[in-house]
Amino acid sequence: MRRPNALPWLALSLLVVVLDQLSKAWVLATLPEFQPVPVIHGFWNWFRTYNTGAAFSFLSDAGGWQKYVFVVLAIVITAVLVRMLANTPRREWKTAGPFALVIGGAIGNLIDRLMHGQVVDFIQWYWNGHYWPAFNLADSAIVGGAIGIAVFGLIKGTPAADAG
DSSP: OOOSSSGGGGGHHHHHHHHHHHHHHHHHHHHHHHHOEEEETTTEEEEEEESSSSGTTTTTTOOSSHHHHHHHHHHHHHHHHHHHEEEEEOHHHHHHHHHHHHHHHHHHHEEEEHHHHHEEEEEEEETTTOOOOOHOOOOOOHHHHHHHHHHHHHHOOOOOHHOO
16 A cells, blocks of 8 residues: 655645745835845845846856756756655655745746746845845745755755655
8 A cells, every 4th residue: 555645745835836926926016126125224125136047146147048948947856856756755744845845946936937037036135235146935945945855865864765
């Protein structure tokens, strides 16, 4: 008898996508472009900007072809992680949760690339004139999921090996 798999964790992915897209709709409707709106003075702004590249604007000035690479990459990563969820026991939250976060973040940014040709970013942290690149909720989910995969993988062995 096969044990229940972790596919119900895709509900977390869906939650990430919904929150990400709602936050970006709010940003597009209310925030001015490229103008900081202080949230916590000296540390945090809302700052509507766009990224045609990946993390830290990697390949953002590549001329447009990178959009298609990132679309394909998001689809492939999502498909691989969904398959891994299907092979993960449902109770393995240390594997399933991080996978679900990465899936949700990848889909959130994929929607942006398909709808706008770029990703909408709006969270800007800074300290003493040093600015972290602007990001969004999808980016946060991807980073949180990746950290979870790394940390829990180091603690107990690689999640992919335990998933089978």
